[in-house]
Amino acid sequence: MRTEIGGQTPDRPPRRLSREIRFSFSSTPEAVRRALATVMDGLDTLGLDELEAGAVELVLAEVLNNVVEHAYGSGAVGWIQVTCGHDPSGLRMTIRDRGAPMPDGQLPLQRLAEPRSVASDIPEGGFGWFIIRDLARDIEYRREDGVNILGFRMAVGLPMLRN
Amino acid sequence: MNLTTQHEGSTLVVSVDEPRIDAAVAIRFKDRFREVTTGWRGRILLDLGRVAFIDSSGLGAIVAVLKQLEEGQTMELASLQPNVDRVFRLTRMDTVFAIHDTIPDAVRDHAD
Numbered sequence: 033m034r035t036e037i038g039g040q041t042p043d044r045p046p047r048r049l050s051r052e053i054r055f056s057f058s059s060t061p062e063a064v065r066r067a068l069a070t071v072m073d074g075l076d077t078l079g080l081d082e083l084e085a086g087a088v089e090l091v092l093a094e095v096l097n098n099v100v101e102h103a104y105g106s107g108a109v110g111w112i113q114v115t116c117g118h119d120p121s122g123l124r125m126t127i128r129d130r131g132a133p134m135p136d137g138q139l140p141l142q143r144l145a146e147p148r149s150v151a152s153d154i155p156e157g158g159f160g161w162f163i164i165r166d167l168a169r170d171i172e173y174r175r176e177d178g179v180n181i182l183g184f185r186m187a188v189g190l191p192m193l194r195n
Numbered sequence: 196m197n198l199t200t201q202h203e204g205s206t207l208v209v210s211v212d213e214p215r216i217d218a219a220v221a222i223r224f225k226d227r228f229r230e231v232t233t234g235w236r237g238r239i240l241l242d243l244g245r246v247a248f249i250d251s252s253g254l255g256a257i258v259a260v261l262k263q264l265e266e267g268q269t270m271e272l273a274s275l276q277p278n279v280d281r282v283f284r285l286t287r288m289d290t291v292f293a294i295h296d297t298i299p300d301a302v303r304d305h306a307d
Contacts, residue, residue: 035285061219086248086278093250097218144287156258159251159286166285 035166037087037188047078047189049118056113059104059129063112064096071116075189078118084188087167088123094160095127095182103131103180122169123186128179139173139182196223200231203302207235210242216253224253228260236267240301244274249282258288273301 053074057063068089075088096112104110108131115126134140142161165171168184175181197212209231216224232239241257243249249257261270271293275283283289295301 035281061217065215065217065219083277083281086281089248090250090278090282093217093248097250097252100218154258154262154291156255156262157251159254163251163282163285 037084037167037186049075049116050077053114053116056111059100059108059110059112059131061097061100064093064100067096067112067114068093071114074116075123078189080188088186088188091164091168091184091186092125092127094164095184098160099127099129099131099180103129103133105132118189120191121185122188122190124183125186126181126183128181130179133175133180134173137173137175139171196220196227198224198227198231203240203298204305206238206240206302206305207232208240208242208298210244211246214246215248216246216256217248217250218252221252221256224256225259225263229263232268233265235265237269238305239264239268239270240295240298241270241272242274242298243272243276243279244298246279247276249279251282251286254282254286254288258291261292271295271301273298 053071055067055070057067071092072085072089075085080088092114096114099112110130113128115128117124140161142158142165144159144162164184167186169187170183170185172183173181199210199212201208201210209228211224213220228241257272264270272283273295274297275294280289280294283292283294295304
């Protein structure tokens with residue numbers, strides 16, 4: 033089952049990004065924090081509600097954490113670029129890095145482990161790709177000239193439907 | 196990572212005085228939680244009322260402290276903001292933790 037992202041906002045006027053967001057930074061957890069704040073500031077003009085904005089920040093955080101922890105891995109620091117545009121279908125985000133490719137060149141298919149009643153069996157990790165796949169749409173991955181390119185859409189900031 | 200503690204009856208309330216539990220602070224959260232709860236016997240209520248954002252690393256850290264509770268300790272959660280609540284529901288961790296709307300609710304439930 034997929035999660036609906038935000039509440040209904042039928043009287044929202046059409047809003048746009050003043051311009052495409054594009055910037056790069058290094059693959060550290062602190063830089064990821066600042067990058068998330070930069071993107072969320074940049075999306076301010078869209079007037080997203082709390083749950084919409086939270087979904088965007090969460091998916092982007094999971095994607096960027098994966099780059100930091102897996103594409104580059106501990107000890108290595110590398111380049112990450114975030115691009116974000118807005119169209120009538122929502123936000124289009126693209127993340128590029130020069131770290132290791134995805135295993136088998138494919139997006140991880142992550143399923144959620146069943147919650148356990150015995151505390152020691154509860155998983156502590158493995159939630160990241162599950163969250164991404166639940167909240168993001170049109171997820172695509174390719175590798176070009178040593179660069180990982182991950183694109184996805186967030187169905188937020190949609191225009192009002194008219195009858 | 197600022198955690199403050201307060202006693203409410205037989206419950207130790209541990210409040211996270213930070214807007215985020217994310218990959219940048221997950222380890223510090225675990226360490227600090229252990230510091231403030233070590234030696235306590237009984238119920239611990241983790242107050243997330245000031246936390247607006249949590250990612251899967253932060254969720255993993257909360258699960259980790261649950262798994263590392265000392266003998267005689269139990270842990271429950273209270274005051275989840277909407278985006279934090281969604282992460283728990285999405286990952287079904289809402290079925291692992293007892294979650295209370297507010298601290299007074301949680302304290303009163305325990306007294307009954």
